[in-house]
Amino acid sequence: MYIYDEYDQRIVDERVAQFRDQTRRYLAGELTNDEFKPLRLQNGLYIQRYAPMLRVAVPYGLLNAKQARKLAHVARTYDKGYAHVSTRQNFQYNWPELKNVPDILAELASVQMHAIQTSGNCIRNVTTDQFAGIAPDEVVDPRPLAEILRQWSTFHPEFALLPRKFKFAVSGSVNDRAVVQMHDIGLEFFRDAAGELRIKVWVGGGLGRTPILGEVIEEALPWQHMLSYSESILRVYNRWGRRDNLYKARIKILVKALGIEEFRRQVEAEWAHHKDGVNTLTQAEFDRIAKCFTAPAYESLPEDDAGFSAKLTEEKAFANWVKRNVHAHRQPGYRAVTLSLKVTGIAPGDVTDRQLDIVADLAERYSFGELRTTHEQNIVLSDVKLADLHALWLEARAAGLATPNIGLITDIICCPGGSFCDLANAKSIPIAESIQQLFDDLDYQHDIGDLELNISGCMNSCGHHHVGHIGILGVDKNDSEWYQVSIGGKQGNDASLGEVIGPSFAADEVAGVVKRLIDVYVEARLPEERFIDTVRRLGPAPFKERVYADRQPAKKKVEA
Structure with missing residues (x-):
């Protein structure tokens, strides 16, 4: 993974000292709320419903075991014993005291971490594929390119106060797992017919109030x-x-207003002034950054392992976990493993300090000391030997990290919602829990198959509900919490936005609505057809009809 050089460390240390003095002055009454707000936002600090929330940057989702232990220590020492993995691959703390935030940032700086530009109207954390560097379908490892973007964008004076927040996603694989189409700028790397590395550039994507x-x-x-x-x-x-x-400040609104052709014309005109200037990358610069990433010392292993195969046959629970949570690797004899943070009764994406310590131990024993966060709010161990999978599964299961539900209906993407966030119209976490409880039978989940269910507590769409196969949005209706349901959203190469099926539902209705949607799918699906495939084939009509059947007014009898 990327290792700081002297310049990186000095920047982070200086920012900690700067914010420590800003916080001191604010607490002493020397800075007003309005003066302090942009300063704290530049350091990832929000004021939420009950307490400050600190968002810690995890560039392109990559961490080492030492950093995971530090995150655990911060959760124990300064918070309530847990942290939350966000859909931007970052970590969040929901209960730090403002006076302690400079100390937290100093602790993070000691392990090459920070909270810089995780909030505010600037370029946010650059995200990429959680399987970057190991995916069999990878064209180029996007991590050095993402790191170049991070270095270029950090403290960029021209873009420190944009009209609105700005997000990049980078994909270096044939299959897009970084959701490039829903970002302000999405960079999709590929090789042309001559083998040259090129970029398909997407612009003007975004969810929120106006999903595009x-x-x-x-x-x-x-x-x-x-x-x-x-x-x-x-x-x-x-x-x-x-x-x-x-509400009209994001780049997606500008692109729509101008039209892509006019927007392209203006970009090309601007580009002509500095196309071959100092920002033109060279192979030497790419190689310099790439050398800052430590490469795992892979062993030469066979692709098959007799002990692993035997365990698959002997233990159904292990086989189910391998099917859902274990992923292909470009290095023979290795696999990537997703540790599920989606346990029924726990907010999706939440991880305790104890679990973080265990994850650090697992990473050191089984994955060269590295781990990754995902925008689906889980954790990945990227480099596990095939022969070690069973032992890893036993330890992960004991720690509550081995639920075999990756890609299934209970692997829910969910924002904190009204349980914490001031912006939310409704709570998200209780809705996620009610759905998890209704579908808590793993055999049932596996029969349903691949299904992405996303929940947001407001139109800001932090839960990415617009691109869920089933999306749920909290709305305010006469000062009560209600929920809109959409179907047909999808991330990936063939991304699509979901369609709202009709009027909203009360909180206690939502899980039942999801069950009726699933019932239509199970009854109508063709062999090998996923939920999203059935929705696309049939359209929303049969799903709407089933969901609202008991809401239809009774027909009046016609007098003879």
């Missing part, structure tokens, strides 16, 4: 121009993006 999938602004950009072209996009956005209306 991005449009392709450049089909085959030479990789050397990744920064200069991105900078041109940002300059056009910074120049014309709305600053008078919070």
Whole structure:
């Protein structure tokens, strides 16, 4: 993984000292709330419903065991004994005291971590595929490219106060697992017919109040121009993006207003001024950054292991876990493993300090000391020997980290919602728990098969409900919490936005609504058809009809 150089460490240490003094002055009454707000946001600190919330950056989702232990220590010492994995691959703490935040940031800096630009109207944490560097379908390892973007965007003076927050996603694989189409800028790397590395550039994607999938602004950009072209996009956005209306400030609104052709024309005109300037990348620069990543010392192993195969046959529970939580690896004899943070009765994405310590131990014993967070709010051990999978499963199961539900209906993406967030219209976590309880039979879940269910507590869509096969959105209705349900959303290469099926539901109805949607699918599916495939084949009509059947007013009898 990426190791800080002296320059990286000095920047982070100086930012901690700076924020310590800013916090001191605020607590002493020397700074007003309005003066302190942009300063704390630059350091990932929000004021939520009950307490501050601190968002810790995990660039492209990559961590080492020492950092995981530090996150556990922070949870124990400064919070309530747990942390939360967000859909941006970051960690969040929901209960830190403001006076302690500078100490938390100092602790994080000691293990090469920070909270810089995890909030505010700036370029946020760059995300990528959780299987970057190990995926069999990978064209190029996107992590060095994501790191170049991180270094370029951190403290960029021109983009420190954009009209609104700005998000990048980078994909280096044939199959998009970074959801590039729902980002402000999505970079999809591929090789052309001559074997040259190119980028398909997506722009203007985003969810929230106005969900829009991005449009392709450049089909085959030479990789050397990744920064200069991105900078041109940002300059056009910074120049014309709305600053008078919070709800129309994202780049997706500007792209729609101008149209992709006019937006492209303006970007090209801007790019012409600095296309071959200082931001043009070289192979030497790429190699310099790539050398900052430590490579695992893989062993030469056979692709098959007799002991592993025997355990698959002997233990159904182990076989189910392997089917759902174990993933292909480009290195023979190795696999990637997803540790599920989706246990019934626990908020999706929450992980205790004890579990983080255990994850660190597992990473050191089985995965070269490295782990990754995912935008699905789980944790991945990326480099596990095939022969070690059974032992790892036993330990993970004992720690509550081996639920075999990855990609199933209880592997729910869910924002904290009204349980914590000031912006939320409704609670998300109790809805997730009610669905988990209704579908708590693993055999039933496996029979249903692949299904993505996402929940957001408000239109900001932190739970990505728009791209869930089933999406649930909390709405305010006469000062009560109600929930809209959509179907047909999907992430990946063939991404789509879900369609709302009709009027909203009370909280105690939602799980039953999901059950009726599943019933229609189970009755109508073709062999090998997933829920999303059936929705796309049949359309929403039969699902709507089943869900609202008991809401139809009775027909009046006609007098003879």
